[in-house]
Amino acid sequence: MIDNSLWPLMILASSLIPALLIFFIAEDNKFLRSAVNIGGALIKLMLVVLLVLGIYSGEVYQISWQLMPGLAFSLRIDGLAVMFLLLSAFLWLLTTIYAIGYLENSPNRARFFGFFTLCVSATAGVAMAGNLFTFVIFYELLTLATWPLVVHRGTEKAIAAGRVYLRYTLIGGGALLLGTVLLHAFAGSPDFMPGGYLADLSLPSWVLWSVFILLIAGLGVKAALVPFHSWLPQAMVAPAPVSALLHAVAVVKAGAFGIVRVMFEVYGIEYADAQGMAYVLLILAALTIVYGSVRALYQTDIKKRLAFSTVSQVSYVALGIALAGPMGAIGGLLHIAHQGLMKITLFMTAGNYAETLGIHKIDELNGVGRRMPWNSFAFTLAALGMIGLPPMVGFLSKWYLGIGAWEVGAYWVMAVLFLSSLLNAGYFLPLIYRAWFLPTPTHWPNERRLSRHCETHWMLLLPPLVTALTVVVLGLVAGFALTTLGWVQWLVEQEFVG
Amino acid sequence: MSGLLPGLVLWPLACASLLVIWPKATKMLALFAVLGTAMISILVFNLPHGRWALGGWAAPLGIGWRLDDLSQLMILLTGVVGLLISLYAWFDDSLPRPFWLLWLGAWAAMNALYLAADVFNIYVTLELLGLSAVALVAISLKVGALQAAMRYLLVSLLGSMLFLLGVALLYGQFGVLDMLLLANAMTSNFSMMFALVVMSVGLMAKTAVFPLHSWLPLAHGRAPAAVSAILSALVIKASFYLLIRLWLEVFAPIPTEVLVQSLWVLGSLALLWGAWQALASANLKPMVAWSTVAQVGYLVIGLGLVAHPNTPDGWLWGLLWLMLAHALAKSAMFLAAGNLQQAAGHDRLVELGEVSRRQPKTLFAFGLAGVSLAGLPVSAGFLAKWWLLELGLWHQAWWLVLVLVLGSLLTVGYVFRVLNIALNTEFKSNVEPEALILIHPVREWVSLGLALLGLVAGLHASWLWGA
Numbered sequence: 001m002i003d004n005s006l007w008p009l010m011i012l013a014s015s016l017i018p019a020l021l022i023f024f025i026a027e028d029n030k031f032l033r034s035a036v037n038i039g040g041a042l043i044k045l046m047l048v049v050l051l052v053l054g055i056y057s058g059e060v061y062q063i064s065w066q067l068m069p070g071l072a073f074s075l076r077i078d079g080l081a082v083m084f085l086l087l088s089a090f091l092w093l094l095t096t097i098y099a100i101g102y103l104e105n106s107p108n109r110a111r112f113f114g115f116f117t118l119c120v121s122a123t124a125g126v127a128m129a130g131n132l133f134t135f136v137i138f139y140e141l142l143t144l145a146t147w148p149l150v151v152h153r154g155t156e157k158a159i160a161a162g163r164v165y166l167r168y169t170l171i172g173g174g175a176l177l178l179g180t181v182l183l184h185a186f187a188g189s190p191d192f193m194p195g196g197y198l199a200d201l202s203l204p205s206w207v208l209w210s211v212f213i214l215l216i217a218g219l220g221v222k223a224a225l226v227p228f229h230s231w232l233p234q235a236m237v238a239p240a241p242v243s244a245l246l247h248a249v250a251v252v253k254a255g256a257f258g259i260v261r262v263m264f265e266v267y268g269i270e271y272a273d274a275q276g277m278a279y280v281l282l283i284l285a286a287l288t289i290v291y292g293s294v295r296a297l298y299q300t301d302i303k304k305r306l307a308f309s310t311v312s313q314v315s316y317v318a319l320g321i322a323l324a325g326p327m328g329a330i331g332g333l334l335h336i337a338h339q340g341l342m343k344i345t346l347f348m349t350a351g352n353y354a355e356t357l358g359i360h361k362i363d364e365l366n367g368v369g370r371r372m373p374w375n376s377f378a379f380t381l382a383a384l385g386m387i388g389l390p391p392m393v394g395f396l397s398k399w400y401l402g403i404g405a406w407e408v409g410a411y412w413v414m415a416v417l418f419l420s421s422l423l424n425a426g427y428f429l430p431l432i433y434r435a436w437f438l439p440t441p442t443h444w445p446n447e448r449r450l451s452r453h454c455e456t457h458w459m460l461l462l463p464p465l466v467t468a469l470t471v472v473v474l475g476l477v478a479g480f481a482l483t484t485l486g487w488v489q490w491l492v493e494q495e496f497v498g
Numbered sequence: 499m500s501g502l503l504p505g506l507v508l509w510p511l512a513c514a515s516l517l518v519i520w521p522k523a524t525k526m527l528a529l530f531a532v533l534g535t536a537m538i539s540i541l542v543f544n545l546p547h548g549r550w551a552l553g554g555w556a557a558p559l560g561i562g563w564r565l566d567d568l569s570q571l572m573i574l575l576t577g578v579v580g581l582l583i584s585l586y587a588w589f590d591d592s593l594p595r596p597f598w599l600l601w602l603g604a605w606a607a608m609n610a611l612y613l614a615a616d617v618f619n620i621y622v623t624l625e626l627l628g629l630s631a632v633a634l635v636a637i638s639l640k641v642g643a644l645q646a647a648m649r650y651l652l653v654s655l656l657g658s659m660l661f662l663l664g665v666a667l668l669y670g671q672f673g674v675l676d677m678l679l680l681a682n683a684m685t686s687n688f689s690m691m692f693a694l695v696v697m698s699v700g701l702m703a704k705t706a707v708f709p710l711h712s713w714l715p716l717a718h719g720r721a722p723a724a725v726s727a728i729l730s731a732l733v734i735k736a737s738f739y740l741l742i743r744l745w746l747e748v749f750a751p752i753p754t755e756v757l758v759q760s761l762w763v764l765g766s767l768a769l770l771w772g773a774w775q776a777l778a779s780a781n782l783k784p785m786v787a788w789s790t791v792a793q794v795g796y797l798v799i800g801l802g803l804v805a806h807p808n809t810p811d812g813w814l815w816g817l818l819w820l821m822l823a824h825a826l827a828k829s830a831m832f833l834a835a836g837n838l839q840q841a842a843g844h845d846r847l848v849e850l851g852e853v854s855r856r857q858p859k860t861l862f863a864f865g866l867a868g869v870s871l872a873g874l875p876v877s878a879g880f881l882a883k884w885w886l887l888e889l890g891l892w893h894q895a896w897w898l899v900l901v902l903v904l905g906s907l908l909t910v911g912y913v914f915r916v917l918n919i920a921l922n923t924e925f926k927s928n929v930e931p932e933a934l935i936l937i938h939p940v941r942e943w944v945s946l947g948l949a950l951l952g953l954v955a956g957l958h959a960s961w962l963w964g965a
Contacts, residue, residue, distance in 0.1 A: 137876060151918070155922075155923065159921065178887070
């Protein structure tokens with residue numbers, strides 16, 4: 001058997017090495033590039049599945065080495081990490097297939113797929129970071145690796161969006177770095193620890209607060225918390241696979257995941273609650289949820305509406321954590337995975353409408369269900385899930401968030417959740433209605449024949465169908481141990497009991 | 499093994515003399531010289547520390563050499579970076595022949611400077627280095643280059659004179675020149691503080707510390723790429739190395755809080771002004787040169803932080819790390835800039851899109867080097883900037899911490915300006931793609947290699963502080 005300490009490195013290498021190879025594969029050698037890409041993704045998924053079983057049976061995977069005096073680069077895989085790893089590895093495989101179909105015959109594919117795969121490494125690093133210092137490294141690396149993807153098209157608009165993206169994320173990264181250095185100066189840089197490590201140190205209150213503000217501002221930029229969110233809708237000029245990636249797995253989730261780590265394993269949720277930090281985060285998250293939904297309501301562009309929906313939905317994670325109770329935590333953690341599955345389906349299907357029929361605006365969706373039934377079917381399932389209808393997974397997250405709010409007596413949060421669901425319905429149902437119930441127009445804005453047998457290229461259709469299926473199946477089998485719900489319950493038990 | 503040491507100086511000098519006698523074999527001899535010197539530099543890294551009197555003459559009279567962690571590191575750094583820059587220069591046919599003669603002279607002078615144990619020998623080697631560096635700037639014999647070289651020559655001479663004045667003061671006070679003896683005898687009084695200030699001003703002029711920097715953007719901007727890389731990555735490090743020796747060793751009891759904080763202020767001004775000028779620059783090479791002015795600011799701040807009377811021992815390694823990170827990143831960046839400039843025939847920023855898309859490796863090298871300069875992970879620069887932030891926080895110098903972060907963001911600004919232009923497909927330059935000149939692939943690989951070295955080094959700093 002392989003030494004347990006090598007597993008984190010293998011996970012990193014399974015996408016880092018393909019990324020480096022892809023940079024040097026000739027532009028027109030499509031077959032080799034796709035093989036390296038998909039091969040790497042498959043190996044990674046296999047490794048992660050093995051890890052899930054290992055973690056479940058109590059194995060410990062970690063490795064660390066000193067980079068500087070008192071500062072260790074540390075990788076560790078725990079239950080939370082493996083959930084994020086599994087999500088990213090699974091969605092990555094599908095997005096890669098999708099991206100290969102999407103970018104067929106377009107220029108600069110070596111660069112695109114190189115950075116695309118580098119992002120997976122960075123995301124895996126974010127998941128496996130064993131302390132705040134290591135987290136910062138991968139968090140920034142993620143920024144750098146996604147920037148070339150945002151500006152990929154090279155148009156003035158893309159470059160401008162990239163500039164905004166960099167401005168936000170790098171200033172956020174600077175805040176995160178400052179907070180981390182400050183914390184390091186006062187508390188050292190211990191590994192993330194269930195229950196947090198700051199409670200026993202009794203640091204002065206101004207340190208606790210300034211570190212908290214710096215960290216949450218830094219993480220909030222990527223997690224698109226209001227008022228740090230406006231880069232996200234602008235980044236929509238990126239190709240659809242990139243949007244799927246930014247919104248579902250990599251960037252916004254890295255921010256949300258960081259908030260989870262900081263609240264649970266640096267401050268400790270009880271300590272953060274006692275100091276009043278959890279409440280600040282709660283208000284911030286609730287504001288973001290309502291604001292994002294309201295803005296989404298007014299968008300006429302499909303991708304823009306989805307983008308503001310992301311702003312709103314990702315904050316469910318922070319909201320659940322900030323409730324500072326076990327049920328809320330379950331809801332928040334569940335949403336890391338669930339929002340990813342649903343949002344990636346929505347973005348891929350929206351991309352398919354655009355690629356196949358040239359549909360970008362909402363009022364162009366009329367009758368599209370008859371022209372692209374499978375694609376519309378996947379879109380509908382995911383949208384209904386977002387609204388929170390059972391048996392889709394979105395229901396589970398909202399259910400637990402609601403109970404979590406009840407449990408800690410934050411009744412106004414229940415009102416926020418209810419309002420948000422109404423708004424979700426308000427901006428998703430018209431799309432579904434148009435797609436299925438309105439008559440088909442005489443011609444589409446820009447129709448292209450991508451396949452002789454299917455409604456669109458199979459590489460574009462298969463990935464959203466698979467994720468849509470997961471959205472339903474995970475909701476149906478929620479009672480079993482190795483589903484998202486079972487896993488998250490197990491995690492929260494460790495956090496609140498252990 | 500210590501018999502290797504003279505080789506560090508004599509081998510490049512011997513090859514350089516042969517070059518003069520036998521100019522037709524320039525490239526062959528250059529190859530021997532470079533490989534030999536680099537090999538010795540690497541071997542010297544593992545030698546035990548010690549002191550030697552050259553030719554058997556004892557300390558007060560003869561030339562004393564010594565080897566310690568600091569000098570070993572500088573020799574190694576010069577060896578590795580020098581080797582890679584030489585490789586680049588070897589494949590650059592536009593460089594005139596005297597380049598090799600002057601470069602080998604500068605290399606020998608730097609090695610001798612790092613080995614010298616007394617302040618007078620340092621003065622001599624400093625002069626040799628200054629003269630070869632000035633000649634390197636003038637090597638293209640273009641009018642602009644000659645002007646820049648003339649200004650550099652004056653600043654360099656002034657700097658050496660001030661240094662010599664300090665040497666005289668030291669000798670008058672203690673009657674010895676050996677740095678260790680001086681350090682042991684050092685007492686804090688006004689004339690010694692004056693000596694420190696005078697010598698520092700001289701060395702700062704040579705290092706292009708703000709506000710004595712104005713010669714640098716001209717000199718580094720107008721020289722050929724390989725020369726700019728040598729000057730920015732290595733030559734200014736030599737005078738900065740002496741600042742470290744003076745502040746932390748020879749004059750160790752002298753630096754007061756005020757002196758140290760003036761270093762912080764100078765460094766901060768350099769950082770902001772240099773980065774601002776780089777952002778405003780319309781041409782690529784002056785931009786990279788202004789970035790050197792800014793980065794020197796980081797070095798000066800670092801020196802001020804370590805030299806602060808309250809700073810405990812054991813922080814020096816970060817300053818060395820900063821030098822190493824800068825040397826790797828800046829040489830990679832200048833070489834990359836040179837590739838773009840030669841291929842396009844100009845270095846006007848907004849028109850470089852086409853050529854940089856045709857040299858993805860060069861562009862990648864530029865980006866990676868920029869990431870290291872800005873202090874973003876994963877890179878050697880990241881650890882260096884972390885070290886600066888940590889020490890700044892340790893001194894509770896909040897404004898300094900803010901300046902450091904701001905400087906990083908400005909750095910990102912000018913690095914990504916270049917990348918933006920490269921990735922922008924809508925801007926069409928009026929240069930036909932066919933007019934672009936082909937660059938030897940080795941030159942692309944060298945700049946990428948240096949940038950990657952800066953990245954890999956960032957993963958493992960412990961060999962430096964563990965030593």
